[in-house]
Amino acid sequence: MAGYSASAALGVLLLFCCSTWAAATDYTVGDSTGWANGVDYSKWTTGKTFVTGDTLTFNYNAGIHTVDQVSATDYSSCSASNALSTDSSGQTTVTLSKADTYYFICGVAGHCSNGMKVAVPVTASSTSSPSPPSSSTPTPPSAGTTPSTTTPSTNKSSPRTVSLPYVVTLTGLMLLKLVLL
Incomplete structure (x- = not known):
């Protein structure tokens, strides 16, 4: 279970970093x-x-x-x-x-x-x-x-890239879901 927590934390960090980028x-x-x-x-x-x-x-x-x-x-x-x-x-x-x-x-x-x-x-x-x-x-x-x-x-x-933050957020959420499965 500890592996999942580390992966989830990494996924959330990646999501946060990517969502702050603006085109x-x-x-x-x-x-x-x-x-x-x-x-x-x-x-x-x-x-x-x-x-x-x-x-x-x-x-x-x-x-x-x-x-x-x-x-x-x-x-x-x-x-x-x-x-x-x-x-x-x-x-x-x-x-x-x-x-x-x-x-x-x-x-x-x-x-x-x-x-x-x-x-x-x-x-x-x-x-x-x-x-x-x-x-x-x-x-x-x-x-x-x-x-x-x-x-x-x-x-x-x-x-x-009109919807870049939206796309990045969805991609991050999908990665997080895959990590937690």
Whole structure:
């Protein structure tokens, strides 16, 4: 019987460890509308919790819009002249790699002032190590780099693995049941 107790304890420990892991989320900025004029991006961020490791995908018409990552000051003044990064490929994916606020605008004249801008507050994920306090200005990318692009896919606003904690819990419970049999 002692063997069963040790196995059960190991199963419960494994279940606990696995259930605390969370998958990163890939958000499509503006959902099905994408990165376009006439979208209230402050409303789009409401209710969302962005954590390190998540990604933002901007879908837009190439050549008509840009995605410029800018400082807080340039965000407020809608200035893309000192952009930290810029892309106009039609799909821009940005990984939120540190806890900070990321600022994005469309650099085409008049678009930012008409609302084509988004501020994304990012907190440290529970699975990442804490980040040191940072200034309100995001760290610029290395020289010669631009945001990466990816092939479009559907339903990018929901987590890649929607029911992962549920699946892990069920798997752990099934393993525990097998151990106890």
